[in-house]
Amino acid sequence: xxxxxxxxxxxxxxxxxxxxxxxxxxxxxxxxxxxxxxxxxxxxxxxxxxxxxxxxxxxxxxxxxxxxxxxxxxxxxxxxxxxxxxxxxxxxxxxxxxxxxxxxxxxxxxxxxxxxxxxxxxxxxxxxxxxxxxxxxxxxxxxxxxxxxxxxxxxxxxxxxxxxxxxxxxxxxxxxxxxxxxxxxxxxxxxxxxxxxxxxxxxxxxxxxxxxxxxxxxxxxxxxxxxxxxxxxxxxxxxxxxxxxxxxxxx
Amino acid sequence: xxxxxxxxxxxxxxxxxxxxxxxxxxxxxxxxxxxxxxxxxxxxxxxxxxxxxxxxxxxxxxxxxxxxxxxxxxxxxxxxxxxxxxxxxxxxxxxxxxxxxxxxxxxxxxxxxxxxxxxxxxxxxxxxxxxxxxxxxxx
Numbered sequence: 001x002x003x004x005x006x007x008x009x010x011x012x013x014x015x016x017x018x019x020x021x022x023x024x025x026x027x028x029x030x031x032x033x034x035x036x037x038x039x040x041x042x043x044x045x046x047x048x049x050x051x052x053x054x055x056x057x058x059x060x061x062x063x064x065x066x067x068x069x070x071x072x073x074x075x076x077x078x079x080x081x082x083x084x085x086x087x088x089x090x091x092x093x094x095x096x097x098x099x100x101x102x103x104x105x106x107x108x109x110x111x112x113x114x115x116x117x118x119x120x121x122x123x124x125x126x127x128x129x130x131x132x133x134x135x136x137x138x139x140x141x142x143x144x145x146x147x148x149x150x151x152x153x154x155x156x157x158x159x160x161x162x163x164x165x166x167x168x169x170x171x172x173x174x175x176x177x178x179x180x181x182x183x184x185x186x187x188x189x190x191x192x193x194x195x196x197x198x199x200x201x202x203x204x205x206x207x208x209x210x211x212x213x214x215x216x217x218x219x220x221x222x223x224x225x226x227x228x229x230x231x232x233x234x235x236x237x238x239x240x241x242x243x244x245x246x247x248x249x250x251x
Numbered sequence: 252x253x254x255x256x257x258x259x260x261x262x263x264x265x266x267x268x269x270x271x272x273x274x275x276x277x278x279x280x281x282x283x284x285x286x287x288x289x290x291x292x293x294x295x296x297x298x299x300x301x302x303x304x305x306x307x308x309x310x311x312x313x314x315x316x317x318x319x320x321x322x323x324x325x326x327x328x329x330x331x332x333x334x335x336x337x338x339x340x341x342x343x344x345x346x347x348x349x350x351x352x353x354x355x356x357x358x359x360x361x362x363x364x365x366x367x368x369x370x371x372x373x374x375x376x377x378x379x380x381x382x383x384x385x386x387x388x389x390x
Contacts, residue, residue, distance in 0.1 A: 008264040064277065091265035099265055135361075154281065157270045201348065202284045220352035 001032050001074075003044060004085040006092050014092075017041065018081060023074035029084060030058050030069040033096075046096035053210060056146030060096050061085040066151040066208045087151040089160075103147055106163050110171035110189055115182025133178040140173035140218055142211040149205035149215050155198055162198035163190070165205035165215030172218040175225075191226040199223075286337075287344050293337035300331070346371045 002016045019040050021032040030048055037044050049055040051070045058069045063083050074082065090098035120127070149165035150156050156164050171190055175183045190196050199219045206216040275281040307318035321327060349371045350364030 006266050008266070012264075012266075014266065014268075088268075089270075091267045093263055093265060154270070154274060154284075157274070200284075200288065201351075202281070204278075204280055204284075207280065214351075217351045217354075220348065221354055224352050 001029075001036065002081045002083045003033070003036065003096070004083075005044070005095050006086075008094065014085075016083075017044075021074070023078055023080075025073070025075045027074045028070050029060070029062055029067070029072045029074055029082065032074050032082075033069065033084065044096075045094045054144060056144035059087050059146040059148045059151065061088055061151065066148040068146060068148065068210045071210055087147060089151050089153065089157040090147070100147065102160065103145075103150060103164065103167070106167045107145065107170065110163065110167050110186055111182055112167075112170040112174055114174060114177060114180045115185060116179075117181045127179040129178055136178070137173045137176035140169045140176070140213055143170055143173070143213045143215075144211055146210065148208045148210065149213075152202075152204040152208040154202055154204075155200060159194075159198060161194045163195050165199075165219065166213075168196060168199075168222060169213050169215035169218040172222055175222075187226065187229060190222060191230075196222050196226060283344075286340065290337040290341040290344075293334040294341055296330070296334050297338060300334075342375070346375065 001019045001021050003019060004014050005017050006014050019032075019036045021035050021040075023032070028051075030051055033044065033046055033048075037046075046058070046060070046069075048058040048070065051058070053068055053071045056068075059066060060069050061067070061084070062069065062072050063077060066087060069084070074080075084096065086092045086096045086098050090100065090102070093099050143166055145166060147166065149169075153162075153165055156162050168190060171186050174180045175186060196219050199216075201216060201220060203216045206214045209215065275285045304318060307314045322331070347368055350367040353367055355362040355367065
């Protein structure tokens with residue numbers, strides 16, 4: 001296993017350390033890293049938590065591909081060596097640990113929560129939803145914020161101001177939610193150049209997504225929605241029907 | 252301890268690797284993507300070529316003959332052959348994109364993406380046959 005090492009106090013560049021690790025068939029790349037840290041070199045730094053594809057912490061570049069290391073089996077790369085690098089397109093803090101503040105800020109900027117014009121009091125009960133209404137957004141709600149899509153996206157690499165695949169897919173997750181009324185608020189953020197229009201549909205975000213969220217699809221759908229809203233803003237008199245059109249174009 | 256300790260935030264030096272100009276050569280999907288982007292240049296060329304053809308036709312039989320002679324030159328022929336390849340490439344990737352952007356609900360069920368792409372291809376075939384019929388069937 002070749003592990004990328006970046007030690008800012010020692011060197012300005014990335015070096016690779018080679019470790020011999022066992023690879024029983026049930027071992028994933030993350031098990032290999034844990035073995036290295038436990039047995040060979042305790043200074044190797046990387047993030048992980050759930051080791052079951054839910055927390056989204058252990059995304060790394062494995063043999064050039066963005067992967068969740070907890071779901072990437074070592075045996076598939078036998079006899080190796082398998083090359084483990086930090087996620088691309090993010091600043092590296094140390095070894096395999098990247099700085100994710102940019103993504104976190106972008107995620108918050110698209111308001112990925114349910115926005116209501118008027119909140120119902122708790123006593124009025126829950127907001128009900130049919131199975132079909134759930135299906136409308138369920139795929140996009142599977143995102144675990146692992147940022148593999150950002151790592152695969154050359155647009156994000158070239159233009160770091162791009163809001164990026166996961167944040168747009170999550171905005172779409174709330175736009176398509178029947179309980180949400182925040183579509184119009186999100187439109188202003190998403191329809192900027194740095195929003196959906198930054199995307200040139202490379203489509204790799206969808207390919208690498210471990211949860212089959214299809215962010216590329218979400219962005220293309222949203223381009224259609226935003227175009228329709230823009231077109232209608234010419235046809236429909238100013239102000240009138242904006243609310244309905246924002247919601248209607250989603251259907 | 253004598254004196255005051257001074258504290259300051261420790262901020263590790265982040266590594267920010269720059270993307271190489273040739274980033275797209277590393278992976279096949281990136282190469283395909285760049286080819287698809289480049290195809291737009293050839294689409295633009297075909298539009299220009301069509302306008303030149305229309306102008307030649309409007310100027311009479313002589314100009315049209317000259318245009319055909321010019322088009323038969325190996326260099327122009329080669330350019331048009333390459334353009335034709337890229338136009339087909341552009342068309343296929345464009346139509347394959349359609350189901351990504353169009354999510355059509357029919358009686359509460361999502362229309363399968365393959366059907367949307369298929370309908371787009373069918374429309375292309377119908378339009379092509381119609382054009383071919385207008386051009387060839389009219390004789």
